[in-house]
Amino acid sequence: MKGRVRHPIITLSTDFGLVDSYVAQMKGAILAACPVATIVDVTHAIARHDAVGGAFAVERALAAFPRGTVHVVVVDPGVGTTRRLLLVKVRGQTVLCPDNGLITWAWRRFPHAAAYELTWRPRNPSATFHGRDILAPVAAAIANGTSTRRFAPRKCDPQLLDLDVAPNDARVGQIVHIDTYGNATTNVPEAALEGVTAVRIGKQRIGLYRTYGDVPLGKALGLIGSSGLLEIAIREGSAADVLRLKVGTPVQLVR
C-alpha cells in the first residue's frame, strides 16, 4: 500500500462479544490516532478462542472490502505469552492478527499473500489486551499512511490450520462454517462441482440447485452460496439442525 487512503476503513473481528466495552476500547485507541477512520465490525461473536471461525470471518471480510482496508482480528488465547503477531498483505489489504492460524482461510483462498512478523510494541502495553494496545494503534498508523515496514520488517511463514480448499477433482469436501440460519458452507469451490450431480452426507442424498426457492419448504439442497462455495441448506429451515452438520462433517461429491 503506497501513500494515504483518503477514507481509510478498519474492520474488527473478535471473540469479545458485545456486552463489555472491549470493542469500544479498541475503537477509542484507533480514533485517537486516526480520527477519519471508518471502523466496521465484522463480528464480535467468534466462539471464544475459535481460530477456525475467526479464519472464516477474516476471509469473508477480505472478499467484501476495497483495497487499502485494514482488518484487525483478535482471537488470542496466547495474549501476553511469546506467541507472534502477524501483519499480512493480501488483495491490496492488510490483516493484523495473532499468529495462531487465523490467517489460514484467507491464505488458502487468495493468491499472493505475504506475511510479516509484527514486532512493533508500544512502551507500556497491558499484558492482556494487545488488541487495544498494539493492533489498534498499528491499524490506525497504517490507515494514516505509515509504511507497514516500520511495524513488521521481516517476512515470515504464518502458522496454518489443517484446513484447505477442496481440489477440482475432489471426491469429498467438508463443512467449514455454519451460519446463524443453520446453512453450512463447505470447502468446495464452484470449480470442483463440474460433473457433480448431487452430494451425499451420511446416507442422505442432496440435489444441487441455484437458490433456496427452487425446492419446496423444508427440503434440503446444495447450492453455490454467496461465498462462491458449495453450501448445504434447507429452505426456511436449519440444515445444521436437521442434518446434524458440524464444522468438519464430510460431504461426498457424487459424480
Added chain:
Amino acid sequence: MKGRVRHPIITLSTDFGLVDSYVAQMKGAILAACPVATIVDVTHAIARHDAVGGAFAVERALAAFPRGTVHVVVVDPGVGTTRRLLLVKVRGQTVLCPDNGLITWAWRRFPHAAAYELTWRPRNPSATFHGRDILAPVAAAIANGTSTRRFAPRKCDPQLLDLDVAPNDARVGQIVHIDTYGNATTNVPEAALEGVTAVRIGKQRIGLYRTYGDVPLGKALGLIGSSGLLEIAIREGSAADVLRLKVGTPVQLVR
C-alpha cells in the same frame, strides 16, 4: 432527492443477526462505492423472515433520520426467486427492500409515499445475497447522488400486510410490536385516544398515564410511547410477560 447529500447516511435493518459477517459484507459493498457514507445499524435482530417486525423497524428509522437518508431493509425469504425489489420514496428519504410487505407500516403512517420497482441488476449477482449484491450498491449510488430513476424507473403498488393505524373513532386497536423490555406498542395513535379513559385487555382494565413513574412499581399502565402510539407497559416489569401480550392481541379502548 436532488443532487448530492454532503454526509450521506445509509441505515441497515435485517434478520441476519450479528454472529456472521453478512452485515459487514453489505457494508464493504457500500463503502467500496461510497467511501464517505455513514452507515447505521437499525437492527439485525428482526426475527427470521418476520415482515411485520421489519415493517415496524423501517418506520421507526424513517421517523428518526434526516432527509436524504437511504434505508436498506433485508428480510428476504424469497431471495433468488421472482419476487420484486422495491425503491420507496417517503419523507424525503429512500427505502430499498424486497416487495414482501416490509414497507407496510411506513406506508400507513407517512403520507405521500411512492413505490417503484427496483429493476437494476449487476452482472453477476449471487442467487442468495441480494442485500449485498443489489441493494448495497444501489444504496451507495443513491448516496453518491445518482438519480433513483436509473435503478427504478416504473412506479408500482407495493405489497402491503394486513396491518393499519387505528382510525380516530376506533373502539379496538391491536398490539403491533413488543420491545426488549416487554413494552407493547399498539396501532392506536394519540389522536384516537381523545375521550378514552382506559383500555381493556382481556378482563384487565388499564389506566392511562403520562410516564412509567406515574404508577407504582409493577403496575400496568397505558401511555403515549416514544413512537407517538399507545403503549402498554408495566413499571420496571414486562407487560408482554405479565399480561401475555403478542403482536395481534386486541386492545379495547374504553370511552
Added chain:
Amino acid sequence: MKGRVRHPIITLSTDFGLVDSYVAQMKGAILAACPVATIVDVTHAIARHDAVGGAFAVERALAAFPRGTVHVVVVDPGVGTTRRLLLVKVRGQTVLCPDNGLITWAWRRFPHAAAYELTWRPRNPSATFHGRDILAPVAAAIANGTSTRRFAPRKCDPQLLDLDVAPNDARVGQIVHIDTYGNATTNVPEAALEGVTAVRIGKQRIGLYRTYGDVPLGKALGLIGSSGLLEIAIREGSAADVLRLKVGTPVQLVR
C-alpha cells in the same frame, strides 16, 4: 472544551439492547444535528436498570477515548419523573447521563471531574425517551462546538453509588465487574498491591501473575487487567463460574 473538535466522537452506552431500533433512533437524532459525528457504541447490553454496570462502562469509555469525546449513557428507570440529568466534564471529555449514580466510577477514578445539572429541554420531548429527545441533541450540539454552559449552567453534586477504589493500604477489596469471559475486575488498583503476595476469596488462595499464560490451563490467577485494576481470572475458563464470584464479592489481600 473550547471551540470545535474537527472529527467529533460521540459514544453511546445504554441498557436498550440491540433488538429494537432505540439505539438507531438516538443516532438519527445525533446525525440530523451533527452529520460529521463519528458515533461509537460502547455497549447496549448493560443489565436493565443496572447503574453499577453502567458506571463501569462509562469509566472504561473515558479511559479509552480522546479529549473532546462526548459520552451519552442511558440507564434511566426514572425517565419522565423529576430525576435530574447531568453533564459531567472529566479528562477533557463530556458525559451526559441521568443523575442516578452512573457517573460514580468515573468520579472515583479520575481527578478534577465537575458535574452540572443539564437543564435544557426541547419543546416537546416524549415522556419516555429522553436519550433520544434530550441527550442526543445536546451531545450533537456539544460535538458541533456549542458551549456546554448553554445546556447546563449550574454546578451540582452528583448522586454517587456506594462504590469506591480501594485505598493503598487496603486489606480487602471487592469485585466491581464481571466480563463475558467470566473474568472478575476488582476495585483494587496496582498501587494497592505493593507487598501483596496473593489474594484470598472465601477459602481459596490465589497467586498473582503477569498474564494468563503464566499458569496452567484451568488454574485461577490474579493479575493487573487492562483496566489497571486487580483482576481474578482462570486461564481459558470462567473465574466467575468456578469461584462463584459476583459484583460485591470481597477479595482479601494477603500481605
